[in-house]
Amino acid sequence: MNWGFLGFGRIARKFLESLNAVDGEVAYAFASRSNAEALQEEFPNVKVYDTYEALLADPQVDIVYISTTHNFHCQNAIDALQAGKHVLCEKPMGISSDEISRMTQVAKQSGKFLMEAMWMRFLPAYRKAIEVVKSGEIGEVKYMTASFGFRSEDKLTQDGRLLNPDLAGGALYDVGVYPLTIVSDLFGWEPRDFKAHAIKSSTGVDETIQIQFDFGNDRMAQVLGSIALHTNKEACIYGEKGFVRMPMFWKGESYEIVKGDETQVFELPMTSTGYAHEIIEVRDCILQGKTESDLFTLNDSLMSARLVERILSTIFN
Ligand SMILES: NC(=O)c1ccc[n+]([C@@H]2O[C@H](COP(=O)([O-])OP(=O)(O)OC[C@H]3O[C@@H](n4cnc5c(N)ncnc54)[C@H](OP(=O)(O)O)[C@@H]3O)[C@@H](O)[C@H]2O)c1
Missing domain, CATH: 3.40.50.720 (NAD(P)-binding Rossmann-like Domain)
Structure with missing residues (x-):
């Protein structure tokens, strides 16, 4: 094409x-x-x-x-x-x-x-890690964390898109949507309850945002997105038998299964720059x-946007 x-x-x-x-x-x-x-x-x-x-x-x-x-x-x-x-x-x-x-x-x-x-949803390492978790390898999943934060001085200027409310700047739109998507892969897009906190920029957008989710049935998630802080940039999915660690999960090329003192590392490189x-x-x-993909559907986009909307409304209203 x-x-x-x-x-x-x-x-x-x-x-x-x-x-x-x-x-x-x-x-x-x-x-x-x-x-x-x-x-x-x-x-x-x-x-x-x-x-x-x-x-x-x-x-x-x-x-x-x-x-x-x-x-x-x-x-x-x-x-x-x-x-x-x-x-x-x-x-x-x-x-x-x-x-x-x-x-x-x-x-x-x-x-x-x-x-x-x-x-992210199309990357071999990401897909395999989620498949392994869903197969029950680490038992029933109860908790997960995902953090995506970076600081890029040249993008944090008043003119840059990241801090500009007119260009829909802010951490949740820019990086937070990745942690939300991995949460959705495990627990869905509709938490029973959540609590969000943000550090706001002088321009009035969320510079760093943290959200704690309760998905019911003893399932919880904690995510962080930031355009002002470098964070560890990993996702961890915790089950009753161990946990899966996904370094740089949104552009991951490996994942680890940790059980007790044992860590197994699996490498699945991406092609070219990953796209x-x-x-x-x-x-x-x-x-x-087909007019849409089954792997990231238009309903996924809708549900993601609804969740972002719900979260931002608690921060900015
Ligand atoms: N998938 C990923 O890994 C990934 C990574 C980074 C960003 N993104 C997404 O890609 C999009 C672009 O990000 P980027 O980092 O490439 O942004 P960028 O380089 O800052 O800007 C991309 C384009 O947007 C237009 N633009 C920028 N600032 C503008 C302004 N003040 N007024 C009007 N138009 C403006 C320009 O279009 P013209 O060329 O027409 O002037 C520019 O070339 C965002 O939606 C971002 O979330 C995705």
């Missing part, structure tokens, strides 16, 4: 590397509102547009990869679907459940494929005529 990129910033470069590693998939066109001229010089074999509308009007583009800031995802995706393109949209796909519902409705009307780029796995899923779904 011919891929068109809407927005071309940091993640687009990494995604491009993975796209180039998947047979048959072609980086055909980029659209950047801020950097088209320099991109055309850097990528002479790619069509570069300086508006998103021009890329969407190109009939050679089969599928659009959206990596603009969170606040633009919904409108970008709707425009792309209405232009007859399939869509893979960066996380979080929308910043409210209403946005996800609208995007889903347009996708259904267009008959085109739509998926949130929750690439190849979600790209292969998208390609296979489209080849099979």
Whole structure:
């Protein structure tokens, strides 16, 4: 398929590397509102547009990869679907459940494929670790923790997207959605109860956010997301017979099973920069005529957005 990129910033470069590693998939066109001229010089074999509308009007583009800031995802995706393109949209796909519902409705009307780029769910190490836990290897799961925090000085400026409320900045949207997704894989998207606390930035977004969940039946989870603190960046899933540790779980290439004093390490490397796995899923779904993936469904996107909404409403209301 011919891929068109809407927005071309940091993640687009990494995604491009993975796209180039998947047979048959072609980086055909980029659209950047801020950097088209320099991109055309850097990528002479790619069509570069300086508006998103021009890329969407190109009939050679089969599928659009959206990596603009969170606040633009919904409108970008709707425009792309209405232009007859399939869509893979960066996380979080929308910043409210209403946005996800609208995007889903347009996708259904267009008959085109739509998926949130929750690439973690497609990684071999992540999938195997969850499968092992679900097989009962560590007994019944009672508790889990997942922490994703980093501090990047250049992104923490007043102009940067991470702290800017107009660009839907904040830790939960940016990194917190990964821990929420791993929690959902074990306990679902609907906690019986939760308590969230946040450290807010001077711009009024959540810089660090911690949430304790009660999923009923003696199942609990604790997650942390931060754009201001480096944390241990691991997930641990605790069962009655031991625990599974997933270092760098959202981009993991290994997991460990710990029972008593014994630790077994399993390595499952990712292909290229890791996005190849979600790209292969998208390609296979489209080849099979599917309009969504079974591995990260549009309902997953909706439920994730609802949970984010519920959490943020307790912090900001
Ligand atoms: N899957 C992952 O591993 C991963 C990792 C990082 C980020 N992401 C997601 O990818 C998306 C982009 O992240 P990024 O780190 O690549 O962001 P970025 O480099 O800061 O910006 C991406 C693009 O967004 C547009 N943009 C940025 N700031 C803007 C502003 N002030 N006003 C209008 N447009 C602006 C620009 O589009 P133009 O090129 O058109 O100017 C820019 O190229 C986010 O949704 C993020 O959550 C995913």
